[in-house]
Amino acid sequence: MSDNAEANSHAGFDSIDHQPAYIYTPDTSTDDAPERPTKRRRVTKPKQPGIQTHGKPSLLRFEPLLGGLESEESARWRQETFQKCWGFGRLAKQEQSILDESNEDTLAEVSSFVNSSRENWGDERLPACFIVTGPNIASQDLLFRQVSVRLKSDIDGPVVILRSGDAANLKAILKKLIRDATNQRSDDDDMLAELNDRKLLYYDLEILRSFVTAHGSQRVVVAIQDSEGFETNLLVELIILLRSWMDRIPFVLLFGIATSVELFRERLPRSASRSLYGAQVDVEQTNSIIERVFQKAVASSKAYLRLGPALVSMLVERQHHHIPSVQSFIAALKYAYMSHFYGNPLSFLGNTSSNSLEYIGQLQPCHYEAIRMLPSFRRSVVERIEVRDINGARELLEDDAILAQNIKTELHSKDGKILCLLRALHILESATTDGPGGIDLYLTVFGGALKDSDFFRRLLDSLERMTPEDLISLTEKIRAAIKHGNSAMDLDGWAEADQEFLQDIKLIETKVKTLTATAVEKGVPIRSSESIHSKGLRTTVIAQRVQLSYQKSTISEAEKEYQGLVGRLLELFEEYFTLENPQHLFLNEVWLCNSTTPFADVFVPRPRAAIEHALSSPQEYLSGIDQNLPPTQPETAILYQKYLEAPSLINVADLWSSFLETVAGGEAEESDERGPLMQFYRGMADLNLLGMVKQSKKKADHLAKVSWKGL
């Protein structure tokens, strides 16, 4: 739609408007000669039926893939599956609700502060609430909108939000403050602006005072959204001014602070900081919100599309290295869904919950062809050959029907396998405290590297060293995790499904409990194997000589039994957490999105690098250019390459002669200098436009080099 608007806005222009010369053709129709010229701007044509009728639906259609061999129908399936998965904002809605919830605490705190501000700090200082939002400025806007909505319902009085971009000086700020405050209950603003038949100045807070007294407002909340963006002087003047009105207008200030309160205080002079007094409210950090979004959208058992470890680690890395922002994370998730369903011709098979099994019956030959190209298919064939199932491998390769059968069973079983992974993930996360957080654990589990990971090794090692009490609490935690599941990941309890494991653990637990009970009775504590194996070093002093002797500690019966139980538990763990690598499963390409290539270009554009690269080696972009023959290159590229060789001050005359040399190839004569000169001008204008050169102040005929390559 914006494209249309863009096109329409140019409709008023005449094509000859910007031509230096044109042939005048007098209008022959004489009936309406002195007609007024049409207005230039604002020629909005509200309806362009031609574009709108066929424009919209066609835009949103998925293109057939596989070189056009894919049928329109299966393209439509993909589209339908995508819409079902992303669910017309189903996920997006969930994420929005997470965002809202995350700010809930902050809102409550701010609201209670504003409500209590009068009672608690009844001195002459301004009550101020410092909301530390963290360096992601983009989130401030949402937060302050929520704050304003919340406060408007909670308190009796106007709420005004000030942004640094709104106003550059004190008068403008006051004007906005007064106007916004009085507009919130606009019955008679004209009357307010006058006092005793006098018109007040627009920046006179007297207007606000009469408004407050007229409506009996309890508080006037002034929220300064980006306090860093304001000039310090301005902020100080505002604070001092508001403070001088404190006895008549009940101001409460809210500051949005992106860095820290300390830095903010250091910026303020004493006179201003003396007149502020208040509390600090922290906003939930973006990282923990992302963790929650991640659990809901990626690690959830109901998520249709699994994100592979490479992709997830790239997304998380980007959040960590650059500005962390929930919005961009969600956008990246959506892009993953979109690109997967748009670009992967087999993606419609992934959704087993619906009628994708019907789809299997209608697979086209090209689909089978595509499946046989998959790395996971190749792996499964190799596996069959390794187990000497040559016939099976041959059938897979040759018979479409058997392949379809295989696909069907595979897709059936994949949900169970993923569920296993998620359950293991949940157990590990809830049972251990020192392990990596949710996202990192996801990475190891879905990377198929859990068993070899440091974390898992450490867990098993610590198991050996555990005292019976710790062991019991661990097993209890595990049992609870299995029983209750995880609501954040949409994981129900699965006590029935894992009967055996549960019973084994239970058995060990009860045995350990009885052991400890008897040990307590006897008064001999049960030591873990670690403390048993370590040899005791005994020092004895006999006749002023020190004797060192090693002492092997003895193991009691109960300890032996305990060790046996621990060993059994270790075996159980090893067995239970032996998980398949999801990237090795047949057909994982259908439901696992692990390709990072589109993301880098879409989310991290590198405009500067692209321009520099294009200018320094244009032959990679344009055909018909020989790198060794500079005259064939565009003039800007030639100039840029010379620019790179030049020092920081460039003599234009030198540059021109060098340019002429290159373009005309040395045999330049006086007569044909005009062409190259024109090219030179054009190239220089381009470089200037790109912000690479500027007029030097040091020397009149020199240019200053502004940008260096590769930064």
Add this chain to the structure above:
Amino acid sequence: MLLNINVNVHFQIRAAPCRNVVLYGLEATGKSSISKALLGQLSPADETTSDSEDQLRHAIINSTECVSGRHLLEKTVAEVANIVGWQGKIGRCENLAQLVVELGKMLDRWTTLDDHDTGGKRLALVFDGIDRQREAPPTLLPALARLGEIIPNITVIYIVTSPRPNFLHLPGVPHIHFPAYTKPELLQIISLTEPTPQLPTGKHDTKEVWSRFSTAVYESLSKHSDRDIISFRRVCSRLWPRFIQPILDGSLSPTPFSRLLVANRSLFQNDAVLVPSIISSLPTPSTKSNIQTQIQSQAQTQGLTAQLPHTSRLLLLAAYLASFNPPRTDIIHFMKSATLRRKKKGGGTALTSKTPGVSKNRKISRKLLGPQAFVVERMLAIFHYLREDASVPRKQEGRRRDGMERREDVIGSADLYMAIATLSSLRLLVKLGAANAGDALDGSSRYRVAVGWDVVRSLGRSVGVEVEDYLAD
């Protein structure tokens, strides 16, 4: 003293009508409150009860509330109209000439209101803090000083901190000085305030302990720094709840005071209370709260370093180095081949190894000169160098093999420029020159770093860069 001034002002206003009076003195010496109280006393609340012939009315105009010079004039007219009960229409008051006309009209009307008036009616116009008026027209003070020449029956009182000699351009204006309070005066005034919370043992005890406590606070803290009454009172009331905490707990009794003092001696040794804090540690303080606030402030600076993403931290470091290193030493610090030389602690060697006479030109350390401006390109170049030197955060090491950002992914990427723009909108980097001159990310726009050495050092440690290694001198 109050009496003294009382007589003085009384004399100035009444006895021989005086047109201008200047009250001056430091902050918090009671200029405004005394003149307000005095004028309130002199001018009767309502006219009928006043028996004397001469009536005094006063209007106080506070300059801190006036946003511009015109605002001041408008306000003056409004106040005066209110005081003298002016019923008619008030015209606009854009400049001093109009002010004179309007005031003249009003006062004329007011003085001729009663027939039997003997001309004893006077108006005292108090301009509080007129020397701090924003956007004051240059002729404001001289014009106000001549107000009395044009309009009879008016006395203008100026309350200023330190008047320049002859700042009214009018000779013979009486000045009344308000000296700063001496120690006994301060303590006497403080003893009049009622502390909260009160002691459980009664009012008398509270008063006793409070007065001795305030003496102790004065001797230990306020004597040397916060000597004016307002901040003295603030410090006292801030320390009071913590001071009497042992009494409230029941561990100590109010008498002997010395034991109380010894138990609380840490309160008087810590001068952190002198810095006005903008965060309140709610009115239920414990003895530990002092330590808590310190820990909090520590956590806050750590919070900043923890919150900033990796790239922004490195950029901030690069900006600091670009600000504090002279550009010519960049070759020493950041050339690839210069790694060995750098390890020998800084580029100082390059300067000092030459003849000692060279350094005569610039003796002031670069750090003391404050941050210098640099262009974006220089910061970016340093950033790329630091990036290779910086360690990958511990948490990331596991992922490094597949997800690690390569150098070429960062060069010229939009994220980098976004980080610069964010830093500058957080005012951690300050753009120099006019606010709208040129694009913020133009290679030639100049910046300056706005964080101090402490922040930078902890930032550097958090990414594994020892900033000292790169700093010249």
